[in-house]
Amino acid sequence: MPPLLIDLHCHLLPGIDDGAKDLDMTMTMLRKEQEDGVDAVVFTPHFYYERMSLEDFAANRAKAYRQTAGACRKSGLQVAALLGAEVFFTPALPTLDLSVLAFAGTRYLLIELPTTYHPAGIEDVLYAIQQQGYTPILAHVERYPYVTEEPTLLYNWVSSGAIAQINSSGLIRGGHTAKLLNKYIQWNLVHLLCSDAHNMHTRQPNLRQAHEALPEASSLRFKQNGEAVFWGRPLIPEEPVQPRYRFGQWV
């Protein structure tokens, strides 16, 4: 049986973050996922430790999920879904109840790093999380300038057991980001491909299009990895290759 196509990072729940702003938009986005052949999704609203308590976040998310499930039932739209979160990096992460933030029923935790600065202590936090039995998934690793300038950082994190996710849009747009992403793929430094959809105009569900831009073997690998994470199975990554800086570029 071919592996399922699963979107493990998207902002489809209504009115909870900067994603779908109401239930209508949620349903439109879910329908687009379905048209694209997406078999299952993980809802990953943003969680910012500094802005909201874990309890309030969980309550808001549960409410948005109930509304979504109700609307799906009413309209006959069937989609398999799990609750999760996109957790903004904080040194306090290991002190939180990670079972609330991990993808439901799994030990996978989606973590977003800041784009504007390279926070100190990332390695310590990732280590502490892993000591608790959780596998960190680093969200859209193509978006951090300090990583694209120094991909050995990503190599070190992945070598230490973190999983890395990339967004569909970079592959679809082509150009510089697609070139970089293809290098990451070559180096076995990225494992999951997701839409990170926020709306229907600038950041729409587009997972199928990204898979179509990939060689079949890479597409298959991303799907297999996605399925492992969704079912909470261990993901067996390929051996990462250390990027080397030669004649002004990373090879």
Ligand SMILES: [Fe+2]
């Ligand atoms: Fe996101």
